[in-house]
Amino acid sequence: MSAAAVLDRPAVEPHQDPALAGRDDVRPTGRRLGPGRRHRLAWLLGPGVLLALWTVSSATGLLDPRVLSEPWTVVATAGELLADGRLQENLAISAQRAGLGLFFGIVVGALLALFSGLSRVGEALIDGPVQIKRAIPGLALIPLLILWFGIDETMKVLTITLGVFVPIYLQTHAGLRGIDLRYVELAQTVGLSRAAFIRKVVLPGALPGFFLGLRFAVTGAWVSLVVVEQINATSGIGYMMELARTYGQTNIIVLGLAVYGILGLISDGAVRFLERKALTWQRTLAG
C-alpha cells in the first residue's frame, strides 16, 4: 500500500479554499482520475444490497414464496440439509468435480500456451485448433462426450476441463505474446540461456495474462459443473436442485443457487488474492 499512500497525498483544491472561492480563474488542481484508494470489504456492498432487497420484499409479502423462497426459509433448509448430511455430501462431490476439471484445464491450457507462444511450430499446430474449439460452445460437446465416456465422472471432469483450458490458453498466450520485445533484447545482451529466459522473462511476463484467464476459468468451471450435474447425475449440488424441481421445493433450488453463488464469490476472491500476492510489482488502477 506504500504506492497508494504516495498517490494519496492531500491535494489542495482551490475551490474549497475560501480565499479563492470567488475567483473563476483558479481551477481545482490535484483531482485524481484513477478510482482512488481500495477499501478492503468494498466488494461486499453490491451483494449486500441484493440480499437486503430480497429480505425486504419477502418480509413485506411483495415476493410470493412460491416464486422465490424467503431468505430465512433458505437458511432453515440449509440447516436441515446440513443436519442430515446431504448438503456436505453433495457439496464435496461438486467441489471435487470442479477442482479436478480446473486443475487439468489449467495445466493443459498453460502448457499449450507456452508451447504455442514460444515456438512458431507450436503456434502453427496449436493455435488454430484452440480457436476452433473456442468457436464451438463447450456444452455442445456433451452428447459426444457421453457417447464416448458414458455418464460417469470422466465425462463430467472432461467437460469442465474443456471449458477451463480455453480461457487459460487464450489469456496466457496473449500475455506471453505481449511481452515487450525490449526485454527479449535485454535477455540477449546479458546472455541469458533459453531456460533462464523462460524463467526470468517469459513466465513472469505472462503471469498477468494467466491470472486474467484463471478468473474466467474459475467462473467457467462452475458454469460447466451446473450443466453436467443437471443433465445426468445422481449426486452433486446440481442434482440436488434438479431433484427439488420435481418436488416443487423452491427453497432447495434457491439454496443450491446460493451455494453456487457463494462458491463462485469465494473462488474469485481466492484468485484475486493470489493475483495480488504474485503481482506485487504491478502498479495499476486496481491498486
Next chain:
Amino acid sequence: MATHPGGLTAVAPFRTAPSSAVSVRDLIRSFGPKGVLNGVDLDIAPGEFVALLGPSGCGKSTLLRALAGLDHDVRGSGVISVPERVSVVFQDSRLLPWDTVLGNVTLGLREHDAETRARKALAEVGLAGREKSWPHELSGGEQQRVALARSLVREPQLLLADEPFGALDALTRIKMHGLLRDLVAAHRPAVLLVTHDVDEAIALADRIVVLDSGRVATVRTVAPEIGGSAAGTPTDAAGHEALRRELLNDLGVEPAASR
C-alpha cells in the same frame, strides 16, 4: 576476440590489430532499399572512450545494435570484431518490472558470488540499500543507475551505451556524466557512447566520431584540457568552444552565437 554468431558478419581474426577492442570494417546495413550504414570503418582501443555523434537517422543506433549483436533480421555485410564480454546500456533503463533491483542486476550472472558482486555494483552507483526495491519505486535517474550497475557487474571489455541519458532531466544528466566518468575510470572498459548531444560527447569522450548518412564523416580527438574521460577539470574554455563549433559544423548545424 569473438564475433557474433549468424551469417551476416564474417569472422576475420587476423585483420584485427591486437591492440584494438573493437574493429569494424566496411559495415553495410540496410532496411529495405534504403542503406542505413554505407561502409563504416571504426576501431576502438581497449579502455578508449569513443562518442558516436550524428543527427537522428544517420545510422548511429544501427551501428551500436550491430556491435551488440541485436540486428538479426537486418540485411547487410561487413566485418565486426568485438570482445568476449560486451554490456549494453539502453536509453530506457530496461529493468524487468517484475524483478527487484538486485534481481535485475544479477540477471544472467552464473557465478556463485553473483549477489555479492551485484550489491557491490549497486553501492558503486550509490544505490546501496535499495536492493529489494521494485523498479517502479525508483526515479528515472535511479533506474538508469541500476542499468549501469547491471552492465558493469559483468566487468565488460566493451560498454555500448545508446543515448543512455537522453530521457533524463538536465540536472540528473550532469550527475550521471560524473558517475559514468568515475565508473569508466574504475573499470576501464572500451566505451562506445551514442549521443546526439555535442556537449555530452565533449564532456565524456576521448574521441568523437561524427556519422553522416551512414558513413564516418569526421573523427575528432578531445584534448584532456578540453574534456574527455580523464579525471580533472577542463581548463581550456576557448578550445572547448572551438571544438563545439567544429562539431556543430560537422553536423550541419549553424552554431549559435558564442555563449
